[in-house]
Amino acid sequence: DAKTTQPTSMDCAEGRAANLPCNHSTISGNEYVYWYRQIHSQGPQYIIHGLKNNETNEMASLIITEDRKSSTLILPHATLRDTAVYYCIVRVINDYKLSFGAGTTVTVRA
């Protein structure tokens, strides 16, 4: 019952922006969009989340379309350390369970 769809993998160049798409066409008004990443053999790391508005923090920006059916995570200046699996997750407000899909394997190349 995957609620999000992400590309299986993508490459990006070091120093360039990385744009990671996510489709969540069945999202409800009471559901957040969350992004986590998992570097090999480590626990997931929280990146950013949003409800309707675009969000930015020290790690990334999250752009959510007006109809909320898709979003894009932007890593402004990718480094080799950003190589990881990135998970886009839809989560109901006040239900804190996270359901991880397969994610996007991002490889940053020098």
Add this chain to the structure above:
Amino acid sequence: GAVVSQHPSWVICKSGTSVKIECRSLDFQATTMFWYRQFPKQSLMLMATSNEGSKATYEQGVEKDKFLINHASLTLSTLTVTSAHPEDSSFYICSAKGGAGGRDEQFFGPGTRLTVL
């Protein structure tokens, strides 16, 4: 801030023995903790949710008598794998969420790799 630790980081045990994994929130109080399992080349699967001072809620298909969870304080949850078998070998990851007024996201520990011989 929002650091979660796990101990041990890896453990090897013989089949039939029990293994306890600790999950601690180091700089915040975690009213809710979650336990996940991740097999090689697969995604994380939620095993159970525990709230401080109450019994854990297990996901469908997870044996509560085999995976004992205790959340006795606001900074500590433990997962005990009882009578472990080779098929229990996996990467076990905990996460913690702060209470009311705290941050809304889950923060994850570094994981514990369990190998059962």
